[in-house]
Amino acid sequence: MEIKIVSVSVPQGSNVVIGQTHFIKSAEDLYEVMATHAQGAEFGIAFSEASGPCLIRREGNCDELEKAAADACMAIGAGHIFVLIMRKAYPISVLNAIKVVQEVCNVFCATANPLGVVVAEADGRRGVLGVIDGDAPKGVESDADRESRKAFLRKIGYKR
Amino acid sequence: MEIKIVSVSVPQGSNVVIGQTHFIKSAEDLYEVMATHAQGAEFGIAFSEASGPCLIRREGNCDELEKAAADACMAIGAGHIFVLIMRKAYPISVLNAIKVVQEVCNVFCATANPLGVVVAEADGRRGVLGVIDGDAPKGVESDADRESRKAFLRKIGYKR
Amino acid sequence: MEIKIVSVSVPQGSNVVIGQTHFIKSAEDLYEVMATHAQGAEFGIAFSEASGPCLIRREGNCDELEKAAADACMAIGAGHIFVLIMRKAYPISVLNAIKVVQEVCNVFCATANPLGVVVAEADGRRGVLGVIDGDAPKGVESDADRESRKAFLRKIGYKR
Amino acid sequence: MEIKIVSVSVPQGSNVVIGQTHFIKSAEDLYEVMATHAQGAEFGIAFSEASGPCLIRREGNCDELEKAAADACMAIGAGHIFVLIMRKAYPISVLNAIKVVQEVCNVFCATANPLGVVVAEADGRRGVLGVIDGDAPKGVESDADRESRKAFLRKIGYKR
Amino acid sequence: MEIKIVSVSVPQGSNVVIGQTHFIKSAEDLYEVMATHAQGAEFGIAFSEASGPCLIRREGNCDELEKAAADACMAIGAGHIFVLIMRKAYPISVLNAIKVVQEVCNVFCATANPLGVVVAEADGRRGVLGVIDGDAPKGVESDADRESRKAFLRKIGYKR
Amino acid sequence: MEIKIVSVSVPQGSNVVIGQTHFIKSAEDLYEVMATHAQGAEFGIAFSEASGPCLIRREGNCDELEKAAADACMAIGAGHIFVLIMRKAYPISVLNAIKVVQEVCNVFCATANPLGVVVAEADGRRGVLGVIDGDAPKGVESDADRESRKAFLRKIGYKR
Numbered sequence A, B, C, D, E, F: 001m002e003i004k005i006v007s008v009s010v011p012q013g014s015n016v017v018i019g020q021t022h023f024i025k026s027a028e029d030l031y032e033v034m035a036t037h038a039q040g041a042e043f044g045i046a047f048s049e050a051s052g053p054c055l056i057r058r059e060g061n062c063d064e065l066e067k068a069a070a071d072a073c074m075a076i077g078a079g080h081i082f083v084l085i086m087r088k089a090y091p092i093s094v095l096n097a098i099k100v101v102q103e104v105c106n107v108f109c110a111t112a113n114p115l116g117v118v119v120a121e122a123d124g125r126r127g128v129l130g131v132i133d134g135d136a137p138k139g140v141e142s143d144a145d146r147e148s149r150k151a152f153l154r155k156i157g158y159k160r
Helices: A026-037 A061-076 A095-099 A143-154 B025-036 B063-076 B093-099 B144-153 C026-037 C063-076 C093-100 C143-155 D024-036 D062-078 D094-097 D143-155 E026-037 E065-074 E095-099 E143-153 F026-038 F063-076 F097-101 F141-155
Strands: A002-008 A014-021 A041-049 A053-061 A081-087 A104-111 A115-124 A123-134 B003-008 B014-021 B043-047 B057-061 B082-088 B104-111 B113-123 B125-133 C002-008 C012-019 C043-048 C056-061 C081-087 C105-109 C116-122 C125-133 D002-008 D012-020 D042-048 D057-062 D079-086 D104-111 D115-122 D124-135 E003-008 E014-021 E040-049 E055-060 E082-086 E104-111 E115-122 E126-131 F004-010 F015-021 F041-047 F056-059 F082-088 F104-111 F115-122 F123-132
Touching: A002 A061, A014 A061, A014 A095, A014 A123, A014 B104, A026 A041, A026 A053, A026 A081, A026 B144, A041 A061, A041 C063, A053 A061, A053 B144, A061 A081, A081 F082, A095 A104, A104 A115, A104 A123, A104 C105, A115 B003, A115 B125, A115 C063, A115 C125, A123 B113, A143 C026, A143 C056, B003 B063, B003 E026, B014 B093, B014 B125, B014 C105, B014 E026, B025 B043, B025 B057, B025 B082, B025 B093, B025 C143, B025 E055, B043 B063, B057 B063, B057 C143, B063 B082, B063 E014, B082 C002, B093 B104, B093 D094, B104 B113, B104 B125, B104 C105, B104 F041, B125 C116, B125 F115, C002 C063, C012 C063, C012 C093, C012 C125, C026 C043, C026 C056, C026 C081, C026 C093, C026 F063, C043 C063, C043 F097, C056 E095, C063 C081, C093 C105, C093 D057, C093 E095, C105 C116, D002 D062, D002 D094, D002 E115, D012 D094, D012 D124, D012 F104, D024 D042, D024 D057, D024 D079, D024 D094, D024 F141, D042 D062, D057 D062, D057 F104, D057 F141, D062 D079, D094 D104, D104 D115, D104 D124, D104 E104, D104 F104, D115 E126, D115 F004, D124 E115, D124 F115, D143 E026, D143 E055, E003 E065, E003 F115, E014 E065, E014 E095, E014 E126, E026 E040, E026 E055, E026 E082, E026 E095, E040 E065, E055 E065, E065 E082, E095 E104, E104 E115, E104 E126, E104 F104, E115 F123, E126 F115, E143 F026, E143 F056, F004 F063, F015 F063, F015 F097, F026 F041, F026 F056, F026 F082, F026 F097, F041 F063, F056 F063, F063 F082, F097 F104, F104 F115, F104 F123
Parallel strands: none
Antiparallel strands: A002 A115, A014 A081, A014 A104, A041 A053, A041 A081, A115 A123, A123 B125, A123 C125, B003 B113, B014 B082, B014 B104, B043 B057, B043 B082, B113 B125, B125 C125, C002 C116, C012 C081, C012 C105, C043 C056, C043 C081, C116 C125, D002 D115, D012 D079, D012 D104, D042 D057, D042 D079, D115 D124, D124 E126, D124 F123, E003 E115, E014 E082, E014 E104, E040 E055, E040 E082, E115 E126, E126 F123, F004 F115, F015 F082, F015 F104, F041 F056, F041 F082, F115 F123
């Protein structure tokens, strides 16, 4: 067995959500979540079928992002993984809807950061172990940092 | 620390769901989810208590599957893991109910594929890192593949 | 790439929940979940911002637990992780509320056991792969063990 | 304004779920919930479109139940109502899945009892106010009744 | 048909939650939600069985509140209703857990206010139409009222 | 007791969601749901406090819609009701997020139709019994109508 890091880079200004599901139906279901919960968004979805034809299944409303999702999913190379890339929308708007899709097992990450996906490989088959999502923490926030953080969230309107 | 792959094979025609929970109560709660959400199913559940007597706790309505779940859970050997094996039912029917069981932390997989569970072992204690669920993807679906996929889901009645 | 185990020890009598989220807002949102769902609890929350200032963001109603959470989060050193330590409350009371926080991707564990967090490190950046939560299972419960287990859950009132 | 009771009777051995939704898409979405969560069930679904052509939209996998649902929905005569009738399945297996359908506002009842739907009518338009679901209570259970109740639920396997 | 108001008064310092469910199992399930999500709370639960023996089913950890719940449920007199009365806990801590109980259809109210339950009665059978929960609004808040409201929620710690 | 219909009309192009909650905190929580789940939307929220000062509490990012929500809430005149009016967003995108707000009891409707809210009034206090949401159904769809419906949902991209 070998453990490797697969770099996932997404088009400028987009976010990526990666998770584990259990059936081919999740490609369409994730499409419908995006279509109804993230109006105005551009997105692409890929799912790695893990038996039979073993194809990367793909959906989306934007060819560029659909191709980026399929490429990332192929590079990760693990079975039953989905990769969702979105633009003009943020994961915070759709993550709860994704988590209750009936085939979704879990979500590894939702991020716009540089991303490394840690995979285990054995006998030509792979599984995702986890993700390296952005940079390491540099220190603990001070009370002043806390105030800035709270002010920022209120400025963008996410907190009241 | 050592990283190993534990092969999990389930009885013909069955599916397995593996996850992390936080309390012994999850054995009974998962039983009740299966009893009420997958009527007519046969199933076995195992949970690895991780303190005190450290027993594999087990529930189910089918001795064979209960034993298979306990064996798989013992082979994985990590604390606070559950293994659920079902027959005459599919994970798609129960996965959302499992995800909202109050002790469930996450679900690693739900699959009928050959399965390798990747574990880290140190000082005789283990944790699950991820799963190798079925085969690697071989390529990206064509437009014709997409139509076949959609037709298949409509033929089995899962999509309208 | 290197794989390491980070030991997380929490103050006597407390439980820890560790998960992956996707945005700085989760610090306040997890605070509100604890304040409204675990009345009377003491708790501390830390979140590792993974871009820009890369600070450990912190919230809580108890300085000791807030510091313990920040220390554990810094020791884990991965991006977009949260650590929640609680006392006078149990994860079973709040875990479902945590799972539906809109930025939470997944929950690695909820435990009072000795805990090892398995991390992958590359180029000074880290990701959580999984957890070693308590001790390994020692055997499968007998029918008598099962009865004791069920009696215990009814004695503490969790099952009826 | 007038307040009336509409009697809803369902085919022998079936259960009915009635609720309020907000969009025509709910007909297909409820179909998919039944198809994936109640395998082996027969069912019919009706939804009362409340603008434009104002048609009773219908889905299902059983003509008899689809017609029964459409008839009940037409008799109720309120806008944005759904009626779901199922056989060889029980509401307990699908109710949580129905509640998270993205267009569902609320669920008035899920029952096999004789049912009266209370509607308000004004200017030819109607709304559901509530349901009369089965018979009135006759008294409070004794301790012995409680034991019988608990034993019954364990005998049918719903509680452990 | 007659429409009546049933006054529900609860013991000093307690809150009441009233809803519609579809099966006798909900009595135990609501008990387990309270036992695990509202630690330290006193509570009583009643459920009005609507077929067969038509008994008020009751659960709880406090005789006074169990009796109060049964009395209120009997006074309401509708089928498939639950009444939950709690003390030393607030509905905000348990309402989401109640909403996902698998037999719960909907929740009419959660309140400490004087409460009138509006019921329709026909042929000796009743249904709940709605609730009159507390006093009517007297006016719209000013900007100063808004600031006081926000300050209050932060003072009690519910908002950050 | 008197039963009345309160007409609710919303500004051109907007939708309204009305529900029952149990605490003043819901005004801010609903604001945060809209801010994070319906990016780009304009909205106003009103909540009718039912004890103490009994004020219509209001939030929003658009004065016109905040005023419209407060006016509708005042006209309905029942305690513990919320009214949410949105523009440039549809309820389908936010309804599940609203249903899991921790103080929300239920949702009466989500609609752009002409709306009548049926209220019971006694001793100057009111409760919502239900809604008359749009027009009455005129007939059952034919097979051709069904095909048009399905085609329409696929044309707007909501179904795949």
